[in-house]
Amino acid sequence: MKEFKKLKLFLLMILVTIATLTGTQIVKAEEEDDIKFYIRKSDNFNRIAEYTDPSNVKGLSWDEERNILTMDNFECTDMGIYSHGKHKDITIIVKNNNKLTSLRYGVKIYNLDVKLIGDGSINMTNGFTTAGNEYEDDFLVDNRGSVIIDGPYLNIYDSNMILDDFILKSGHVDMRCCWLEFRGFGIPNELKELQRAPAIQIFDKLEISGGSIYINTGESLNEFDYYDAVEIYPAISYYGYKVTPNVYIENSTFIFVDADGDEEGLIGNYNSRSDYIDMSKFENIIYEYYTDESQIKRILIDKYDVKLSDNSFKYNGKAHTPKVKLGGLFEGVDYKVTYENNIEVGNAKIHIKGIGFYTGEKTVEFEIIEEKITNEANKNTISxxxxxxxxxxxxxxxxxxxxxxxxxxxxxxxxxxxxxxxxxxxxxxxxxxxxxxxxxxxxxxxxxxxxxxxxxxxxxxxxxxxxxxxxxxxxxxxxxxxxxxxxxxxxxxxxxxxxxxxxxxxxxxxxxxxxxxxxxxxxxxxxxxxxxxxxxx
Incomplete structure (x- = not known):
C-alpha cells in the first residue's frame, strides 16, 4: 500500500512538471452535485456500467429525493458509489440476501457517509472502503467516507475496509483478515513480502454501541515460512500521526480469533506496533479471545433485552408475528424465533433461541385482543x-x-x-x-x-x-x-x-x-x- 502511494505521488509530480513546462494549468473538473453508481456484473466482467438511477438493475431501487438505495437479492462483482460534488449521506436498506464478490476493493464509496439498515444480509469480499484513500494528499481530492451499520448482517471475506468512521449500532459483522503479497516496487525482485492487512482501518472514529463483531485473522504465521518478510497489522487499525481517533465501545459483543496468540493485536495503531487499546477498559461489553475457532464458548442470551415491534394486536383470524429485536443482535445469525398461540384471542408466546455464537432460550408474550383498546403508552405521552x-x-x-x-x-x-x-x-x-x-x-x-x-x-x-x-x-x-x-x-x-x-x-x-x-x-x-x-x- 505504501509503495502504491509512492507511485501515485511520483506520477503526480511528473504531471505537474509537464504542466509547468508547457504552461498548462491543472484545474479541478467542475463538480456535479449528484450521486453516481458504478456497477460491474459477473455476467459481463469487462464492462463497468454508470448509473445516476440504478433502479433498472435487478435487485436495486433508488429514491433520489431521499438518497435511499434498497438492496434486495442484489448480486454484482464490483460496485462504486460516488458523490460528485458536496459530501452527502446515503442510506442503504438491506433486504433478503445480497452478494458482492469483488476481487479487490469491495464497495468503493467516494465523498459519502453510508448508513446500512434493514434485516437483510450482505455476503461480500473486502467490505466498504473509501475510493482512492488520498488522506495525505488533501490538495488532490476530499474523499471522506464513513459507514454506519444499524441492523443488517455483513459477512466479509478478506476484509480490508479503509474509512474515516466505522460505527456499529446493531446487527452482526463477521470479518476475516486479508493477506496481501507484495513484490516488485520497493522490494527486490527476488524477495517476496506478505502483509496481513487490517480488517478495518479508521482515521477518525470507531464506535461500537451494539451488535456483534467477529474477527478471525486467518492462518498462523507458521504457514508462511517461505516468505522473506511478513508484515502484521492490528485487526482494527487507526492512523495516529496527529491524534488518536475516538474509540468508543459498549453494549456489544467482540469475538477475536488469532491463531498466533496475539491478543493485543485486536485494536491498535497502524504506524506504531506498541500502541494498542486495552479492551478491559470498556464497560458493558462481552469480549472473548481465542486462538482457534473451535474453542469459542457460546454466549448466553439472558443478558440481552427483548423488544417487540408491537405488544398487542387486534384479532383478525390470521397469525401475528411481531418483529423481535434481541439487544443489537441479528435474527437468523445470532438467534431464531418461533411463535405459539399467535392466532386466537389471548396471550401469545414468542420463543427466542440463541444460535451461532449464542445459546440459551427466552420466552416473551404479547396479546391478541377482540376489541380496540387504548394503548397505555399513548395515555402517558405528554404533548x-x-x-x-x-x-x-x-x-x-x-x-x-x-x-x-x-x-x-x-x-x-x-x-x-x-x-x-x-x-x-x-x-x-x-x-x-x-x-x-x-x-x-x-x-x-x-x-x-x-x-x-x-x-x-x-x-x-x-x-x-x-x-x-x-x-x-x-x-x-x-x-x-x-x-x-x-x-x-x-x-x-x-x-x-x-x-x-x-x-x-x-x-x-x-x-x-x-x-x-x-x-x-x-x-x-x-x-x-x-x-x-x-x-x-
Whole structure:
C-alpha cells in the first residue's frame, strides 16, 4: 500500500512538471452535485456500467429525493458509489440476501457517509472502503467516507475496509483478515513480502454501541515460512500521526480469533506496533479471545433485552408475528424465533433461541385482543410544544418538574441503572439549565445518557447550560438558535456524538463551551463535524 502511494505521488509530480513546462494549468473538473453508481456484473466482467438511477438493475431501487438505495437479492462483482460534488449521506436498506464478490476493493464509496439498515444480509469480499484513500494528499481530492451499520448482517471475506468512521449500532459483522503479497516496487525482485492487512482501518472514529463483531485473522504465521518478510497489522487499525481517533465501545459483543496468540493485536495503531487499546477498559461489553475457532464458548442470551415491534394486536383470524429485536443482535445469525398461540384471542408466546455464537432460550408474550383498546403508552405521552420530534407513542414517557424523558433502558433492580433521554421540558422560566446525572422513577435510578433532537431549539430564556457526566449523545439542533445562550459546561467524559447544528447561534454573540481537559481536542472535532457555529472552546 505504501509503495502504491509512492507511485501515485511520483506520477503526480511528473504531471505537474509537464504542466509547468508547457504552461498548462491543472484545474479541478467542475463538480456535479449528484450521486453516481458504478456497477460491474459477473455476467459481463469487462464492462463497468454508470448509473445516476440504478433502479433498472435487478435487485436495486433508488429514491433520489431521499438518497435511499434498497438492496434486495442484489448480486454484482464490483460496485462504486460516488458523490460528485458536496459530501452527502446515503442510506442503504438491506433486504433478503445480497452478494458482492469483488476481487479487490469491495464497495468503493467516494465523498459519502453510508448508513446500512434493514434485516437483510450482505455476503461480500473486502467490505466498504473509501475510493482512492488520498488522506495525505488533501490538495488532490476530499474523499471522506464513513459507514454506519444499524441492523443488517455483513459477512466479509478478506476484509480490508479503509474509512474515516466505522460505527456499529446493531446487527452482526463477521470479518476475516486479508493477506496481501507484495513484490516488485520497493522490494527486490527476488524477495517476496506478505502483509496481513487490517480488517478495518479508521482515521477518525470507531464506535461500537451494539451488535456483534467477529474477527478471525486467518492462518498462523507458521504457514508462511517461505516468505522473506511478513508484515502484521492490528485487526482494527487507526492512523495516529496527529491524534488518536475516538474509540468508543459498549453494549456489544467482540469475538477475536488469532491463531498466533496475539491478543493485543485486536485494536491498535497502524504506524506504531506498541500502541494498542486495552479492551478491559470498556464497560458493558462481552469480549472473548481465542486462538482457534473451535474453542469459542457460546454466549448466553439472558443478558440481552427483548423488544417487540408491537405488544398487542387486534384479532383478525390470521397469525401475528411481531418483529423481535434481541439487544443489537441479528435474527437468523445470532438467534431464531418461533411463535405459539399467535392466532386466537389471548396471550401469545414468542420463543427466542440463541444460535451461532449464542445459546440459551427466552420466552416473551404479547396479546391478541377482540376489541380496540387504548394503548397505555399513548395515555402517558405528554404533548407539548417543547417535546422532541423523537417522542413516540410506543415508548414509555416520564417527567419531573423541569424535563420530559423517554426511557431507553429499564432499571431492573434498585442497584441497576436504567437509561433515559431528555426529549422535552416543562419549565419555561429556566435561565440556568442543568441536566442532571441521574433521575429516580418508581424507586429506581436512571442515568441521563442523551439529549434528543430539537429539544431546546429556539429557546429565548437560557443563558447557561450544564450537561451531566453520563451524557453520550446530543441530538441534532438540540440547542439550535438559543439566542441568549452564552455558556455551556459539558461534564461528561463519554460524549461520542454531537448531532448536526446541535449548538448553532444566529446573529451576534458566541457560545463558550467548557469540557474536561483530556476531552477538549476530541470534542472540538465533534463540534466541527456537527457544523456548529459561533463556538469558543
Amino acid at each position: 407539548t410544544d417543547h417535546t422532541s420530534d423523537e417522542q413516540t407513542s410506543d415508548k414509555r414517557i416520564v417527567k419531573d418538574k423541569n424535563f420530559i424523558y423517554k426511557i431507553l433502558k429499564e432499571s431492573i433492580t434498585k442497584n441497576n441503572y436504567g437509561k433515559v433521554e431528555v426529549i422535552g421540558f416543562t419549565n419555561n422560566k429556566i435561565k440556568k439549565l442543568k441536566i442532571k446525572n441521574v433521575i429516580k422513577y418508581n424507586g429506581k435510578k436512571y442515568k441521563i445518557t442523551s439529549i434528543g433532537k430539537n429539544v431546546f431549539k429556539n429557546n429565548k430564556k437560557f443563558r447557561s447550560v450544564t450537561i451531566g457526566k453520563y451524557v453520550t449523545k446530543i441530538g441534532s439542533k438540540a440547542f439550535y438558535n438559543c439566542k441568549k445562550l452564552s455558556n455551556v459546561v459539558i461534564k461528561s467524559n463519554k460524549l461520542i456524538k454531537i448531532g448536526k447544528k446541535a449548538f448553532f447561534k444566529k446573529g451576534k454573540g458566541t457560545i463558550k463551551i467548557s469540557a474536561p481537559n483530556k476531552k477538549k481536542k476530541a470534542y472540538k472535532k465533534l463540534l466541527k463535524y456537527a457544523r456548529c457555529k459561533k463556538i469558543v472552546m
